[in-house]
Amino acid sequence: MNLTLKIWRQPDASSAGAMHTYELSDVSPDMSFLEMLDVLNEQLNEKGEEPIAFDSDCREGICGTCGLMINGDAHGPEVTTTCQLHMRSFKDGETITIEPWRSDAFPVVKDLIVDRSAFDRIIQQGGYISVNTGSAPEAHSVPVPRDDALRAFNVATCIGCGACVAACPNGSASLFMGAKITHLGELPQGQPERDTRVVNMVAQHDHEGFGGCTNIGACTAACPKEIPLDVISQLNKDLRTAIKHGH
């Protein structure tokens, strides 16, 4: 396949960026999207042009490091991560636009790399269960109904990639946050801190500059782990309850 690639390049956070156009030929449909960029980078290096910076690590769809806007879609046309997208999803002769996540709360670091540390700071504000090492009761002392465990697991599969934020016209991180609130809220172990958790996480979310949720659903559509929209209802419900409890 031959492709025309329009790629965002930006030397660092404080400099202005611009789209650059590259032609790439002989792309194999079996390549992953990031391997296609690797090949481009080898060619740039050869020519003496600095390779394009982009993030990836596991390349298996689980670490959440990768993430690109591809033709305007977070992670591209399939329901998967950028690293698991393959070139067979594109056509010979196609022009592909590649940009970093766009969100005020995710400033660009360089080229296609953004700073998502805001997610860590949201977790710091309550995305955990307080239990010091060694103080845990025997694992079987608290049975958890299988369906609750299953739902907790399903939403705990969030990889923290940030596609939900990038896809959202408001730049809201409600899906990410709702996934964590629901994961911990479904489990008996998560109950004692349920109220404070939601209140503090939401406060941090707003403080970081993420926008509010207006129920558009673009987040779920972009989420590679198919986190359902109802985690946001759960988030709102928990928040209302917490406020009712005087938080």
Place this chain on the structure above:
Amino acid sequence: MSHDSHDMDMPDTVTSTEASASGSLDGDYDDAAGYYTPGAPLFDTKAPDVPIAERWQTRKFEARLVNPANRRKLSIIIVGTGLAGASAAATLGEAGYRVKSFCYQDSPRRAHSIAAQGGINAAKNYKEDGDSVHRLFYDTVKGGDYRSRESNVYRLAEVSTNIIDQCVAQGVPFAREYGGLLDNRSFGGVQVSRTFYARGQTGQQLLIGAYQALERQVAAGTVETFTRHEMLELITVDGKARGIVARDMVTGAIETHLADVVVLASGGYGNVFYLSTNAMGCNVTAAWRAHRKGAFMANPCYTQIHPTCIPVSGSHQSKLTLMSESLRNDGRIWVPKNQADCDKDPREIPEEDRDYYLERIYPSFGNLVPRDIASRAAKNVCDEGRGVGPEVDGVRRGVYLDFSAAIERLGKKGITEKYDNLFDMYERITGENPFEVPMRIYPAVHYVMGGLWVDYDLQSTIPGLFVTGEANFSDHGANRLGASALMQGLADGYFVLPHTIRDYLADGPFEEITEDHPAVVEARESVKSRIDHFLSVNGTRSVDSYHRELGNIMWEYCGMERTETGLKKAIDLIRSLKDDFYRNVKVLGSAETLNQSLEKAGRVADFFELGELMCIDALNRRESCGGHFRGESQTEDGEALRHDDEYAYVAAWEWAGEDSIPVLHKEDLVYTAIEMKQRSYK
């Protein structure tokens, strides 16, 4: 026999030749003569001299305490936020020490542990199927082919149960039964069900638990995290580890971080092979820099190669993806009998023209033979020219894993329920639907058992430098059992290190070190000059091209089968490639910004030196054990042959300087609680 084998192991049922002791060497071989200098023997002095079941309790009691009021004054650097690092950082933060935690990713949650699929072992015996601490200990030592240190393994089995309690309390959503209790499965061919799991994402869920505990400590002010920071040097002062030099990967700033003690939880170095199932950034730099400062590297050649990975599709391949080994329970492995059939549609190859080679050679275990046997057999049939799939560099490297019989038996629905997302994942990567066409698989490097040498306290040969998780060598011997790396990482970080490190810290307060101390300045300057060198060579070849070539050498000569001639050739090839790298590498960009080529250059430079040592270690060990198969040491049937009389030791290598050959120190392996046996799978 029915055998729910997901991972490699030495099942108990096989006893045929167990009684016969290991083979012995006729003649004194020293294949590595000229490549190393013999050194003094090495001993673990920390495990108390009491019966094995009492050692850990005794050591915990003997380890001195640090008064809570003093902990705040003591500082700890932890490099790595995988299971081993995040768990330690959280626990030591909770205890009140001042912790600095480092990782090269943009968030601690992305450490490579996140990718582990299958599960985590623990001797809970919830199934009442005869499991116990002793059995888990026994399985692990035996699985490691009697090349691990028994004290450490016993302790691992002992604390395994606490891990599950801790994780459940943190909210790790393990699979559960209808009654609400935890589910277990059998993994690694063992005969008990002791593996806890969260669908195919156990590593992810365990790591998120540890990450959340870590972030809780960040909020509490005990832990400070340094993400996108790469450790490039260890700082030692008067022989003790006192800090690290790290590069801020965003600004390029070379930073000095000083502390009273340093912990490396920096993971494994499988990426020395270029292609592996490891994440792109996995590296040996942290460990290797420590090695060059005096930490011994133990058994570096012990590599685990996993038989069920998705084959290479072309020269663009950047990494390999593991397919859970559970697939071998229902899939049948075959290749065409005739070379001429290799490029045919497999569905058109009639039954009689297929070679189900594992079932043929190993009739009792068939497709469920251990990982190394399955891997080697696949390589052999492909070397014979009977591999399938695309030709890459003139060879087809793949074998079929065929589910048609299982689909007939269980129905498409049954298979979907059992293998969940694996079929999807395969289709996404290869573009082929395994319900219609047999899967293709090929072995890939997956895990390294070798690592920095540590004593029972997990302390390296540098005082004040502790090493945990995959980065150390201690628990898995020559081969790791499935679901045991996660167990080890969390055991080390939550339950072992926090006790042993306090004995070291009890000597505090330590002498204050400042940034202008000569040893600190020297470490910082050496990092800067290395970086300057990479950027100034301005040669013609990219870092990746060197890495790929190094990987090919390692895979060819230090992979599934190793021989004296091959290893010697590899050493020569690596030396000249390394030479060329320093003179001809091309790294663009500057040191003052995010520069991924520069990051890779430093890692590849260290991989060269590690690769050479791996070959020397493999050359020295003229026996086959676990994941290390020496062509010269096999039975008539081509099975691995150990030589306990010669090699029942840990090979701990000391760096002797840039232009010197390494020094070999041997730690004899003494088993008091288990008897050494040779395995057989026929």
